[in-house]
Amino acid sequence: QVQLVESGGGLVQAGDSLRLSCAASGRTLSAYGMGWFRQAPGKEREFVAAINRSGSSTDYAGSVKGRFTISRDNAKNTVYLQMNSLKAEDTAVYYCASSRSSNYVTSRYGYAYWGQGTQVTVSS
Numbered sequence: 001q002v003q004l005v006e007s008g009g010g011l012v013q014a015g016d017s018l019r020l021s022c023a024a025s026g027r028t029l030s031a032y033g034m035g036w037f038r039q040a041p042g043k044e045r046e047f048v049a050a051i052n053r054s055g056s057s058t059d060y061a062g063s064v065k066g067r068f069t070i071s072r073d074n075a076k077n078t079v080y081l082q083m084n085s086l087k088a089e090d091t092a093v094y095y096c097a098s099s100r101s102s103n104y105v106t107s108r109y110g111y112a113y114w115g116q117g118t119q120v121t122v123s124s
Helices: none
Strands: 003-007 010-013 019-027 034-039 046-051 058-060 067-074 079-081 092-099 111-116 116-121
Touching: 003 010, 003 092, 019 092, 019 116, 034 067, 034 079, 046 067, 046 079, 058 067, 079 092
Parallel strands: 010 116
Antiparallel strands: 003 019, 019 079, 034 046, 034 092, 046 058, 067 079, 092 111, 092 116
C-alpha cells in the first residue's frame, strides 16, 4: 500500500519561510516524478511545483516562481518544498503527489497517489 505523508505545515507570518516534507512508503519515489499542489477554501486544487525523477528538471506555478523550491532526496524517499517570502495568498492545504510516470505533469490527473495534506496558514 502506497502512503505519502506530508509534514512541516503551520502558522507563520507574511515574509517567513517553511519547508514541507513528503515521505513515502510502499513506493520507490525515485522512479517517479513528484508534484506539490495546494487547495485554498472554496477553490480548486492547483499546481504549485513538480520535479522529475532524477531531480534534474523542475517546474513552478507563476505565483510561486522565485519563492518556492522543490527538491528531492531519493535515498530518503522524500520530496521537499522550501517556501520563502510567504504571502497571505499562499494559505492553503498543501498536498504532495506521485506521478504516473518518471516525468512530471502540471495537471493533477497525471498523479497516481496523494498525501493527506498539511495546512499552511500565512498571517498578514
